[in-house]
Amino acid sequence: MTTYDAVLLSSFGGPEGQDDVIPFLRNVTRGRGIPDERLEEVAHHYRVHGGVSPINEQNRALKAALEAEIARRGIRLPVYWGNRNWHPYFADAVRAAHANGHDRLLALVTSAYTSYSGVGQYREDFEKALADTSLSDVMSIDRIREYFDHPGFVTPLVEGVEAAVAELTSDSSAGAADAVTRDDIHVLFVTHSIPAAAAEASGPQFGTGGAYVAQHCVVAHAVSEAAAAGIPWSLVYQSRSGDPRTPWLEPDINEAIADLAAAGEVKAVIIVPLGFVSDHMEVVWDLDNEALTTSAENGLRAVRVPTPGTHPAFVAGLVDLIEERLNDVPDDRRPHATELGPWPDHETVGTRAEKVVAR
Template sequence: MTKYDAILLSSFGGPEGQDDVIPFLRNVTRGRGVPDERLEEVAHHYRVHGGVSPINEQNRQLRAALEAELARRGIDLPIHWGNRNWDPYFADAVRDAHRAGHDRLLALVTSAYTSYSGVGQYREDFEKALAETDLADVVTIDRIREYFDHPGFVTPLVEGVDAAVAELTSDSSAGAADAVARDDIHVLFVTHSIPTAAAAASGPQFGTGGAYVAQHCAVAHAVSEAAAAGIPWSLVYQSRSGDPRTPWLEPDINDAIADLAAAGDTRAVIIVPFGFVSDHMEVVWDLDNEALSTAADNELRAVRVPTPGTHPAFVAGLVDLIEERLNDIAPERRAHVTDLGPWPDHEPVGARTDKVEAR
């Protein structure tokens, strides 16, 4: 077994009050020269919800659920929680872990796919945290692999799509006149758009769109085959930002909905936010507000599938991934549901990379 002292739950972070919103957005856009006037446009999304992003509370719930599952399995590993852009920050989490005698950390990142923001930037965050705390020669941070096609992540999505299909096709869901046939449904698998250059850089060997697009397509195919066989689906994107002259992944979900309505052979859409592990502000605003409004404006019925959140299968799957590292499970024995998996491990950050016998 590989010895770890604790888990480092690693996430994006979000504001928890109106006074936090602009400072948080400054953190997110640090180094890009974005003026506060532009930040206020995005701040509106948070201010409508009291200045509170749902992500921090979701991480508290996920942490509690993970602690319970670890305890149920008899795994004695405490969980420290750190964020990229808001309190608790990574440096604080690393410092607290070290004070508690936890110097060999296994990072669980709330990002399932390969991209700079989901992989490279977290590695930079960890390196920065070790430098800020002067613990680079003491603390080691390993990272759990990307889990986009782990059964624990995919199962809640399959259940959600299956339930959405049943809701739309049931005579009792909204009256017989509003029920739709399977042939009239289109599934929209939606994830965060990123610049096309960044997508390509995530894994050029996978062709156009890199590993980022390839992983999403593989998961969409797996979910569709399991829960919506025969129903057409598309990979679409949301939450584009930045310089409009920079090419980003397309189509935008709102454009896709409008195009489906104009084509005339779709009566309902199922929106699957499978690029997110929980209901981030991008889900709450860009999908529950804007995308659902676009569907209504185009006279399409729409159902938004839940994110994995704290679904029991997702929580159990994350602990499976922890045990995978604790027990040095060989790649050929690691769980995955697509031909792309299992995704390989990453090199640890920090100096102590040796493995010792577990206590």
């Protein structure tokens, strides 16, 4: 068995008031030299929501749900919470854990897929947190594997698509001309766009788009087969940023919606935030605002599926992944819903790594 003495819930972070917005965005874009007037263009998305991103409150709820499930199973591990870009920072969580005598942390990252921002950058964050707190010699941080196809992550998406199909096809108030059948629906699985080069680097052995695209495609297929068999689907992207000359993953969801409407073959779209664990500003703005507006402007009905959030299956699945590491469960007994799984574990961060079994 591998020994850990605490769980580190690790996330992106978000502002919690108008005064936090620009400092938060400076953190997100640090090192890029972006002036505040440019940041204000993005800040507008937060300002119309009172300067508050939903992500921190979602993480508080997830932390509480994890603590309850961990206690229910009789696992004696406290849960700490740290963020990359806003309070509480990773260094804050590391200091608190060490002060309480917890030096072997198992990180549960709120990113299900393989990419630099979801894997490599978190490793760098953990290394920096240990260095900044001068605890590299006494602490270690391990992390659970990517769980893009773990049943706990997939199940809430399946249920959400099933509910969306039912909602669109059972609207008795629609007239005959406006009624929607399964043949009138297209499912749009959406995730965060990243530079094409970064996608290729995520695992070139998986072909165009690397592991990042391959993982999303297999999960989209699994969800579609389980919840919307026979209904066509596409993988689309949102929230691209940066130099417009740099190729990013396409198509953009809004362009995809316009193209579907122009083709005249569908009356409705189901928007599935496949790449996201919980709601945050890029979900509530880019999907609930922009994508739903684009759908309405193009005469299409649209339903946005919920993110996993604190769905009981998702919470239970995350604790399954914790137990998987505690008990060194072999690969052939690790649950996975696609042929790409189970994804391998990661190396340990910190000089105590030799004392922690890393698969």
